[in-house]
Amino acid sequence: MRFFKINNGLIQEMKYHSNDEITALIEQSDWIDAHNPTNEDRHLLSQALGLKLPASNDVEEIEASSRYFMDHEGLHVHSLFLSPTEGRHTTVNIASILQKDRLITLREGSIADFRLLRLRARKGQVHSDDVQSLFITILEQKVENHADTIEDIHHQLEKISYTVLEDEEADWEECISRLARLEDSNGKIRLCLMDTQRVISFLLRHLQSTPDQLETLREIVRDIETLMSHTTFLFEKINFLMDSAQGFINIEQNQIIKTFSIAAVVFLPPTLIASIYGMNFQLIPELEWTFGYPLALALMVASGFAPYFYFKRKGWL
Numbered sequence: 001m002r003f004f005k006i007n008n009g010l011i012q013e014m015k016y017h018s019n020d021e022i023t024a025l026i027e028q029s030d031w032i033d034a035h036n037p038t039n040e041d042r043h044l045l046s047q048a049l050g051l052k053l054p055a056s057n058d059v060e061e062i063e064a065s066s067r068y069f070m071d072h073e074g075l076h077v078h079s080l081f082l083s084p085t086e087g088r089h090t091t092v093n094i095a096s097i098l099q100k101d102r103l104i105t106l107r108e109g110s111i112a113d114f115r116l117l118r119l120r121a122r123k124g125q126v127h128s129d130d131v132q133s134l135f136i137t138i139l140e141q142k143v144e145n146h147a148d149t150i151e152d153i154h155h156q157l158e159k160i161s162y163t164v165l166e167d168e169e170a171d172w173e174e175c176i177s178r179l180a181r182l183e184d185s186n187g188k189i190r191l192c193l194m195d196t197q198r199v200i201s202f203l204l205r206h207l208q209s210t211p212d213q214l215e216t217l218r219e220i221v222r223d224i225e226t227l228m229s230h231t232t233f234l235f236e237k238i239n240f241l242m243d244s245a246q247g248f249i250n251i252e253q254n255q256i257i258k259t260f261s262i263a264a265v266v267f268l269p270p271t272l273i274a275s276i277y278g279m280n281f282q283l284i285p286e287l288e289w290t291f292g293y294p295l296a297l298a299l300m301v302a303s304g305f306a307p308y309f310y311f312k313r314k315g316w317l
Contacts (some may be wrong), residue, residue, distance in 0.1 A: 012121065
């Protein structure tokens with residue numbers, strides 16, 4: 001667990017050296033961030049704050065009434081955050097309880113937004129007057145990171161676009177695999193943005209905000225709308241590149257099938273001639289000819305070259 005205090009408009013992390021100090025820090029903290037809390041941590045928080053913490057299954061609920069609600073404990077918000085993993089992104093649900101003088105966040109995954117926020121807090125770069133503005137700052141940081149991730153996906157698509165459309169030695173299987181990962185990440189970003197829209201809509205209805213905080217929330221909504229449009233563009237570009245890669249694969253496969261088809265037609269007449277003279281009949285006049293064998297060979301060669309030159313003349317080769 002990590003504990004933060006708002007001092008003179010800045011978020012500062014409070015360090016502790018033993019578990020005996022935790023109870024006092026819980027009562028003093030403005031923001032409590034519980035990362036992968038144990039049952040003991042949950043019990044300690046519940047006892048110190050006098051509230052019931054949501055279970056993991058409750059945080060995963062998708063109904064709006066279960067994700068955003070208000071009770072005597074404060075505003076409850078269960079929001080999706082993007083979590084980068086090796087090769088692709090995943091989503092993590094974070095349970096937030098926003099009270100009048102305290103913010104509690106419970107999460108079971110590593111979130112880049114929180115790491116960056118802690119780094120900025122250590123450098124004195126996170127300004128906040130109260131816990132409400134702190135929660136809005138977390139949402140603002142979340143949307144900014146999504147924008148950076150979308151920009152990164154766009155750069156990766158530009159590289160794949162060159163590979164698919166211009167590189168003659170492209171590995172189509174690898175390209176399709178990379179496109180599938182980018183499509184998955186883009187979809188999860190869009191899901192997180194849609195979830196953030198619902199969170200802000202809930203806050204605008206229930207949060208007692210100052211005019212500056214309300215304006216910040218509206219600016220975040222406008223940023224989200226812009227990013228949603230960009231994710232739509234990325235979906236279209238990914239689908240175009242996917243179709244292009246599959247189209248080039250089909251062209252290569254058709255070329256291979258075409259080669260085999262022409263080879264079969266070229267070798268069919270020689271095979272027919274060889275089959276005729278391979279029959280076991282006594283009354284085959286050519287068997288007694290001196291030049292019968294060379295004649296059969298000449299016929300097979302001629303019958304093989306004839307369809308080849310015909311296809312060449314038609315432009316099929």
